[in-house]
Amino acid sequence: MDKRFWLGLIFLLALSVRLFFAFQTESFTGDEAYFTLRQVEHIRDTGYPLFDDPLSAGGRHYLFLPLWHYVLAFFSIFMPVAMVGKLVPNIFACLSIPAVFLIVKRMTKDETAGILAAMVGAFMPIYLSSTLNSISPYSLSLPLSLFAIYILMGINIRKSPNYFILLVALLLLLDSTVYIVLIAFLLYLVLAAAQGVPVGKAETEVILFSAFASLWFYLVLFKQSLIEHGPSFIWSNIPDEIFNLYFHDVNVLQAIYLMGLVPVLAGLFIMVVYVFRRTKKAVYISAALFFSSSILIWLKLARLEAGLIFLGFSLCILFGEFVHILQDYLDKSKISAMKSSLLAIIMLLFVITSVPGALMYSQTHVQNSIGELEVLAMRNLALMSSPGDLVVVPPDQGYYIQYFSGRSTLLDQNFIGIDDIEKRLRDVRLIYTSAVTPWDILNQYGVDWIYFSEDAIRYYNITHISYLENRCFRKRYDNGAVQIYYYRCKR
Template structure:
């Protein structure tokens, strides 16, 4: 790699990381789902094992999840305060995508400038700017593209080793690794249809990957599949909210999140590759784009993850578009405008990516400091044996900060009647009937209700419709309110 190119790549990396860290620490807390993962990392640090038998979630239940990410982060928890590590390490990992995407783009195009543009797109891809999110996706995405890069260079022995190690790690981090396997399958099929033979080493590696992935998933999820049946595929998410977990964003909003220029360039490259027969490497990337689209269409992976993966594929394909554009201008002998193309693209990227990226970070769904204080208050001021009810997304705050049992959170696997629970949870915030509320609270052994500003906004209420001084005592009265249940249904 030329020294000048190396300097530019390092500059993009550090600008990306600095921007991410500034935005991460501007938002003091984490996204709601992050608190489940923080709790698991703390448990591994303390005991060496994940918390698979959780006495607080849903009032006590068995948990099923892949622990690779949590063990990885537990290593850093030894040296750094966890909340500091949880801000820094995920942002470093996602910033490293800049280097990985550069290497893939360079391998495909053999053009340094095109690869640097792809790296820049990656660094400021709006969909990746969940800078206060502490989830396995922050490790999954860099690893999955490292695996793709190793697969492209599989004929070199050291990259075979890198592929095997990274794929084994992926299989223990996220079930979304199936993206790779379906992509490999589509790649093999497209190659056969176009008469492009895949190598023996590629076929053997794909078969090995398939069997290893299925084996790992079977080890962790066999009981879940037997218990939930087909619902296992959709993570047992209640039907009332499945649209929230697998949404269909308006096309324009989705394009903004992956950036409009890479999207349009990606369409061009896909057309060129499928109908004008480009190389195998482009076929491979297009296969991953197709696999992502299919899995999203059938709601088999969460939308934000699929959009992030798709956006990174588009960033790589943009390098091919840029190279083809320069070749076309050379062909028609319009070389005078060549010197204006690069600065024009950089300006367009700055205008179409920087603001959406920063906006995405600043609009993250996180609890306020006041809400955190209210949930922390639970631990010292409530009776341990009784449950607490809050919004579904606030369930992890009850268990992480309050150390109390919740009614629901977003870990749905192995939970029976999730639809009924969710309906009852909603009823506790919208019903005007005291007897209905007391019946639900008694059924789940709940004595405390938390009404946060987020809950007030969601249900468009200022207070609980059935609140009365007789059966409910307001024991915490700030922006967030906490109520103590003082009646039993049979005594009214």
């Protein structure tokens, strides 16, 4: 049967699974999704991103990469923004399926290996669960990165250098994870040179040009932030107190489970084979992506989620090479008649070890979306408060308040551009955990409302806020999941 049929079937199956989970709830997972929605709506209405945000940290200016928001804003012309957030990222994420197929086919000249590798990528637990309901830019940055790898493998083909540079330019404006891929390309040059693998002049030129042009672009774009924050800008100025919430230590067994046991074992086997016994340039590109992701995770220069996604897909591509050399070996052996059966067993092992985990993580991801009672509370806050009011919430709920209530928050998850971020974070913690009323803090920032939810209970490991019985605080809302208090003794 035509391989395009199987590729299309995998695409439709993966998209169906994604949409099945995504449409189980009307809301999205993670408050960063609602930052994206605010930007999309603002671009749709004005044509420009919201760089001067009056609601973030009491009002401030900051820079971010806007291409993802522009792409979604384009689709919002034709459908509601909420529908765009559910549908478009999942379609983009499924583009990783043909991308993996094309890479493996170009690397091995084996369509069967490409189809099986594409299936492994389609149901990789970490990528499926983290991109189906969070409007994540990884939905587009990963497929574009894979297509860049595909073009690099055939860079001597006419016009390929132009397409490669175009993809890198798009990635630069899309998401900062482009540096994972650019470092991988530089490592590829090093690996190839170390193993005596010849690299074409065109490859070397486009890689070096892309790397240095990208570095220059980011230095110019974020020059002011680099001056203000110094090296901490590399880690998004994340405060030390919560650094490990964003850059986790790696649990190796969990990481293997998130990427899939079968592609991990097959990919590692291929790297050992080619490092010590064989040389194949295309394999070295995938191996370089593996090393780039691993090093950046280890140095905590990449968020674990992003690092594991790129790490997993490097192994997925190498899995395709494993299938190819296995077929070659079986064709030359006395058990060639068993080739189809052995491949079926390998894919069955993948289904058993990865697909249930992918579905479980996806269900958990959807269940972690903001609840209806929280949304109701935030919409009521908009009715009770005035446009200039300041609300105290945990950092991971800041974007929720800004989107649903249209009110300014003392803190959110964008820490760049805040000089006193360590102090501000401590002050928010004290507002929730202090045994006595923190009058100075409340009056210093001009706090109007304190938002107390189940998320605050988990985030600060508390059961209640001790001083809220004081006459200066009035409970204005309580739906069982959320209590909202008005501070009426401002000085």
